Amino acid sequence: MAHVSEEQLIRYSLDRVLADDAEAIEQHLGECAECREVLESIRLFDDALRDPESWAPAAPESPGFEDLRRLAENVAAEDAGARKLLAEFDDAPAARLAWADLPSNPEYHTGGVVRALCKRANGMCERDPRYALVLADAAVGIAAVLPDAAYPAAALHEWRGEAWKEQANALHQLGRFEEAWVALDHAEAEYRGLKHEGIGHVAVTYIRAVLLYEQERFDGAAELAERSAISALHLGSMDRFMRAQHMHGVILHGKGDVRGAIDRFRTVLQYGKTHNSKIWIARESLALGNCHLLLGALPEARDYLLGALRLFKELGLGAYVARTEFALARLLFDEGAQNDAILRGRKSIADLTTFGIFTDAAIASVYLAEMLSAVGRTREIRKLLNGVVQTFVKAGKVSSALMALAYLRDAAKADRVTHEVAEHVRRFIGRAEHQPELLFEPPPDSPV
DSSP: OOOOOOHHHHHHHHHHGSOOOOHHHHHHHHHOOHHHHHHHHHHHHHHHHOOOOGOOOOTTTTTTTHHHHHHHHHHHHHHHHHHHHHHOOOOSSSGHHHHTTGGGGGGSSHHHHHHHHHHHHHHHHTTOHHHHHHHHHHHHHHHHHHHGGGGOHHHHHHHHHHHHHHHHHHHHTTTTTHHHHHHHHHHHHHTTTTSSSOOOHHHHHHHHHHHHHTOOOOHHHHHEEEEEHHHHHHHTTTTHHHHHHHHHHHHHHTTOOHHHHHHHHHHHHHHHHHHOOOOHHHHHHHHHHHHHHHHOOOHHHHHHHHHHHHHHHTTTTTTHHHHHHHHHHHHHHHTHHHHHHHHHHHHHHHHHHHHTHHHHHHHHHHHHHHHHHHOOOOOHHHHHHHHHHHHHTTTTTSSSSHHHHHHHHHHHHHHOHHHHHHHEEEEEEEHHHHHOOOOOOOOOOOOO
């Protein structure tokens, strides 16, 4: 009889309702001493975490107590000073050069400024990833020059690791995956300087899973997502656990198991509704809307996508608004409102380009080219794809994706943009973003 996985035992130990099949687990535990021992060790660990004595402060007379007290006072003072120093800056695009110049000014070389920049970068990552990268770059630059003598080693490792992690987050959002991987290596190296693995390690493992997924290395991505989930549960972070569950859904979707992905996304959506989390509800609604769109379940797709759009607008997440708008454009086209779909699609592509999410814009453009071909407006496809190529070149993203776009442009000229051709090009553009060494090859039985 197969043993219960450690992840399932951790979920069961935290709350019976989190387990996929609590009754089956309980029946197995009644028969398997080995799994009972694993469960007991998990519970002992969790009990230790919850025991106040495990977290009791050092006694006032202990040698390190005064150092800890002074550190806490210094951190509070630095945070207040950072708020005052950074109060003059705003989030307007024109202010970004000022943010980028912070590392060159010693006045801003404090741990408080690093922490403030990381926090702001994290909050802006999904709203405006290019701005988030400016903030994270500044945090990395300042963290690197903080004097070792001024701070405990553990604090420096934590802050430097956090800065690199936020840089990786922003780079991932912008589709700059090789650079994101390098940033994660730096973050992990800093976190290794800590005495224990904390949330930073969980976040790094999760981001690595996302990057592997983007390279279509699904098995490796699933393994890292599970590792991240288990670590998050050990640390009692249900939000990060649910992120890993969402990632499992994304991986299943990538492997073609759309219904399996729907099950995962519904689980996380329920978590969002239970905790009244607008961001979780919006994300899972977008994911579920796209899944139902793929299955041709248009009424369900519409309900989910409209709900996601409303919440993303309310939250001010412009990049996600643009992604949702394009999903709605595809829905409109499938519903028969073809002209409205094309207009909405053009606006969404322009917005994605404005946010610097060029790969998403290119993939959306291929969808739009397919729409234009279907309604006989093939002459417009060449202009559309030329615009995408120019955007890629201006952004310095000269890659084999350009060859795929050129092939699609030739297919349009020959009036041979089939669904199979468009899907082949879309898939390649997504892969080329993460695997720049790939060379484009036309699909089998290419019409061009």
